[in-house]
Amino acid sequence: MPIVTAAEDLVVDDVYVDLRSVLGRELYLKCENFNFAGSVKLKAARSMLDDAERSGVVTADSVLVESSSGNLGIALAMLAASRGYRFVCVIDPRANPGVRRMVESMGGEVVLVTQLDETGGYLGSRIRAVQELCEANPDHVWLNQYANPENWRAHYRHTAPALVRQFPSVDYVFIGAGTTGTLMGCARYLRDLAHKAKVIAVDTVGSVTFGGAAGPRFLPGLGTSRRPELVDEAVVDEVVMQDERAAVRMCHRLAGRGFLFGGSTGTVLAAAERYLKDLPDDVTAVAISPDLGDRYLDTLYDRSWVEERFPGCLSPLRRAPRHELQKTFV
Numbered sequence: 308m309p310i311v312t313a314a315e316d317l318v319v320d321d322v323y324v325d326l327r328s329v330l331g332r333e334l335y336l337k338c339e340n341f342n343f344a345g346s347v348k349l350k351a352a353r354s355m356l357d358d359a360e361r362s363g364v365v366t367a368d369s370v371l372v373e374s375s376s377g378n379l380g381i382a383l384a385m386l387a388a389s390r391g392y393r394f395v396c397v398i399d400p401r402a403n404p405g406v407r408r409m410v411e412s413m414g415g416e417v418v419l420v421t422q423l424d425e426t427g428g429y430l431g432s433r434i435r436a437v438q439e440l441c442e443a444n445p446d447h448v449w450l451n452q453y454a455n456p457e458n459w460r461a462h463y464r465h466t467a468p469a470l471v472r473q474f475p476s477v478d479y480v481f482i483g484a485g486t487t488g489t490l491m492g493c494a495r496y497l498r499d500l501a502h503k504a505k506v507i508a509v510d511t512v513g514s515v516t517f518g519g520a521a522g523p524r525f526l527p528g529l530g531t532s533r534r535p536e537l538v539d540e541a542v543v544d545e546v547v548m549q550d551e552r553a554a555v556r557m558c559h560r561l562a563g564r565g566f567l568f569g570g571s572t573g574t575v576l577a578a579a580e581r582y583l584k585d586l587p588d589d590v591t592a593v594a595i596s597p598d599l600g601d602r603y604l605d606t607l608y609d610r611s612w613v614e615e616r617f618p619g620c621l622s623p624l625r626r627a628p629r630h631e632l633q634k635t636f637v
């Protein structure tokens with residue numbers, strides 16, 4: 308068992324769920340939530356901050372500032388607390404209320420942006436607010452997760468090597484695209500290894516990252532209303548666009564087996580299930596899960612929130628009969 312002294316030192320890279328009991332076929336889910344920030348974003352946050360400290364961009368008196376509607380904000384709040392920096396997190400009204408409370412609980416400050424940008428989203432307004440804060444305050448440093456190469460390098464150095472160590476002959480890797488840090492890092496690692504695995508990017512319908520039309524999206528984590536600087540389609544084998552209704556259903560299906568995952572995990576798995584349907588049973592597939600569902604109790608796991616945004620999507624939580632489960636596990 309690891310013993311840590313700093314919150315940031317717990318990085319768990321070797322937990323997988325075999326989803327046969329839920330999907331009826333082999334698919335391994337790499338869980339990125341087992342750290343004190345509760346998500347995959349700890350890796351990007353640590354890598355960006357380490358690099359900024361090494362290069363002298365961040366010094367002892369710096370104030371970290373970032374635009375995040377969720378996990379990166381929490382990860383940076385944790386790192387800032389661990390290393391003794393002030394941290395300002397710019398969020399918007401769509402951020403989960405728990406995010407604000409978690410950031411503030413760890414001593415971070417929150418700036419709420421309420422003005423919609425020209426695309427009808429908030430990302431542009433949040434980025435403008437960050438830029439204004441940095442212009443007005445020379446000690447403020449923006450790590451900029453959308454453009455910072457240390458975001459993808461974290462996954463090149465850690466996530467992808469861990470995955471290949473566990474599944475050396477993996478055939479398909481399914482990765483959700485937000486800033487595309489996880490996707491780019493893993494895809495570049497596999498390409499540089501000349502590995503046979505196909506990298507399948509999963510994005511949400513309504514996201515503009517891969518050239519689609521902007522549209523409403525409700526699940527945080529995946530998709531953008533402004534193309535992230537990090538994205539490079541050339542290193543990805545295929546892009547699968549996934550609608551959020553099936554993602555919500557997938558989350559509820561998983562919850563019915565005791566796996567309470569976040570919305571982006573449901574999106575990636577809904578896409579993976581669809582993609583794998585026509586492939587032989589013996590392909591080895593791995594999907595990456597960015598976080599758990601406890602952050603989304605007031606949204607994804609709240610019946611009225613779901614009913615309002617995804618009418619007709621709810622079904623009673625279905626428990627598998629015991630004899631069915633026992634069959635799965637023999």
Ligand SMILES: Cc1ncc(COP(=O)(O)O)c(C=O)c1O
Nearest residue numbers: 378485486487488489528571597
């Ligand atoms: C819940 C969740 N899923 C997926 C992602 C996407 O990861 P990336 O930004 O590496 O593309 C994020 C990023 O913040 C996230 O918080």
